[in-house]
Amino acid sequence: MKTKIIVNPISGTQNHRNIHKIFEKYLKDYEIVYTEYQNHAFEISKNLNKKFDRVIVAGGDGTVNECIRGLIDKDIILATLPCGSGNGFSLHNNIDTNLDNAIKNLSSYKEIKSDVWTINGNPFINVSGLGFDALIANSFSKLKNRGFSSYIKLVLKNIIAYKPQEYNIEIDNEEINTDAFFIAFANASEYGNGAIISPKSKINDGLLDIVIVNKFNKLLIPKLIFFIFKKRIHKFKKVIIKQGKMIRITPKSKESFLVHLDGEPKKISGSLDIRISKRKMKVLINE
The missing domain is CATH 2.60.200.40 (Tumour Suppressor Smad4)
Known part of the structure; x- marks a missing residue:
C-alpha cells in the first residue's frame, strides 16, 4: 500500500520534525512531506498522485480539515494521528495518543466510510x-x-x-x-x-x-x-x-x-x- 504522510510540524505543543523515525520503524513504501504554511496540507492533498492508496495526517483537527477538503473527491483511505492541540477526530476514533503505538497498529485499524458535512459548501x-x-x-x-x-x-x-x-x-x-x-x-x-x-x-x-x-x-x-x-x-x-x-x-x-x-x-x-x-x-x- 503506497502511503503519503502529511506532517504539520508545528501543530499542538510539540515539534514533530523527528516523527519520521517512528515511521521508519513500522512502515514501508511511503513518502513524507512537512507542511510549511496554512492550507499547504490542502494543496498537497488536492494534488495527490493517483499512485497513493492512503494518506496519514499527523496534525490536529485543522490539518485534518485541510486534507478532507483536498481528498473529498478521491478514492483514498485517511488515517489520522493525534499530533495537534485537541485531536478531537483522532480521539473519537480511539487512535492511541502514543504515536509509536498508533503507527505500529495502523494495519489493525478498521476502515469505515465517514460522513462529511458542509457549511455553505x-x-x-x-x-x-x-x-x-x-x-x-x-x-x-x-x-x-x-x-x-x-x-x-x-x-x-x-x-x-x-x-x-x-x-x-x-x-x-x-x-x-x-x-x-x-x-x-x-x-x-x-x-x-x-x-x-x-x-x-x-x-x-x-x-x-x-x-x-x-x-x-x-x-x-x-x-x-x-x-x-x-x-x-x-x-x-x-x-x-x-x-x-x-x-x-x-x-x-x-x-x-x-x-x-x-x-x-x-x-x-x-x-x-x-x-x-x-x-x-x-x-x-x-x-
Missing part, C-alpha cells in the same frame, strides 16, 4: 459551530503557543462577558427560535482533550447532531464544563441535542459572524446551510 468532518465556541476558535487560531491550557485560559477570559445571540434554527421539518450561547454541529463526539460535546455522535450514521446550548445563568458555567468533560452535556438543563440531515441557521443580527469548521475560524454572512456531502471519506478507526 465548506467541508468539515469532526465538530463545527457558531457563537461562543467560534469566538474562542478564532482567538485560539491567533496564538503562537497553542495547547489545552491556552484554550482554557481563553474560555475563562471571555465566557463571563459573552452575550448569547438570537437564532432561527431549522432542522429538517422542525423550527426553533432561541437565544443560544453556542451551537455545535457534531459529526463526531469530541472537541478534543476529553471535551465531549455530543456523546452519542457517530461519524457514519448519516445524521448530524446539533447541540444547542441555550442562554443560562453564568453561575452554572462550572457545572456545564463539568458535564462536558464527564460526557453528560445532554443532562445539562439548558442543552438541547437534535439530529438532522438538512439544517439552516439564521442569526437575528444582519452582521457577518464567525463560525468554525473543525476548529478553523471563518466569517460568514446571512444564513448557514448545512448539508451532508454526497461523497464519504474512507477513514481508519481503532475499534
Whole structure:
C-alpha cells in the first residue's frame, strides 16, 4: 500500500520534525512531506498522485480539515494521528495518543466510510459551530503557543462577558427560535482533550447532531464544563441535542459572524446551510 504522510510540524505543543523515525520503524513504501504554511496540507492533498492508496495526517483537527477538503473527491483511505492541540477526530476514533503505538497498529485499524458535512459548501468532518465556541476558535487560531491550557485560559477570559445571540434554527421539518450561547454541529463526539460535546455522535450514521446550548445563568458555567468533560452535556438543563440531515441557521443580527469548521475560524454572512456531502471519506478507526 503506497502511503503519503502529511506532517504539520508545528501543530499542538510539540515539534514533530523527528516523527519520521517512528515511521521508519513500522512502515514501508511511503513518502513524507512537512507542511510549511496554512492550507499547504490542502494543496498537497488536492494534488495527490493517483499512485497513493492512503494518506496519514499527523496534525490536529485543522490539518485534518485541510486534507478532507483536498481528498473529498478521491478514492483514498485517511488515517489520522493525534499530533495537534485537541485531536478531537483522532480521539473519537480511539487512535492511541502514543504515536509509536498508533503507527505500529495502523494495519489493525478498521476502515469505515465517514460522513462529511458542509457549511455553505465548506467541508468539515469532526465538530463545527457558531457563537461562543467560534469566538474562542478564532482567538485560539491567533496564538503562537497553542495547547489545552491556552484554550482554557481563553474560555475563562471571555465566557463571563459573552452575550448569547438570537437564532432561527431549522432542522429538517422542525423550527426553533432561541437565544443560544453556542451551537455545535457534531459529526463526531469530541472537541478534543476529553471535551465531549455530543456523546452519542457517530461519524457514519448519516445524521448530524446539533447541540444547542441555550442562554443560562453564568453561575452554572462550572457545572456545564463539568458535564462536558464527564460526557453528560445532554443532562445539562439548558442543552438541547437534535439530529438532522438538512439544517439552516439564521442569526437575528444582519452582521457577518464567525463560525468554525473543525476548529478553523471563518466569517460568514446571512444564513448557514448545512448539508451532508454526497461523497464519504474512507477513514481508519481503532475499534
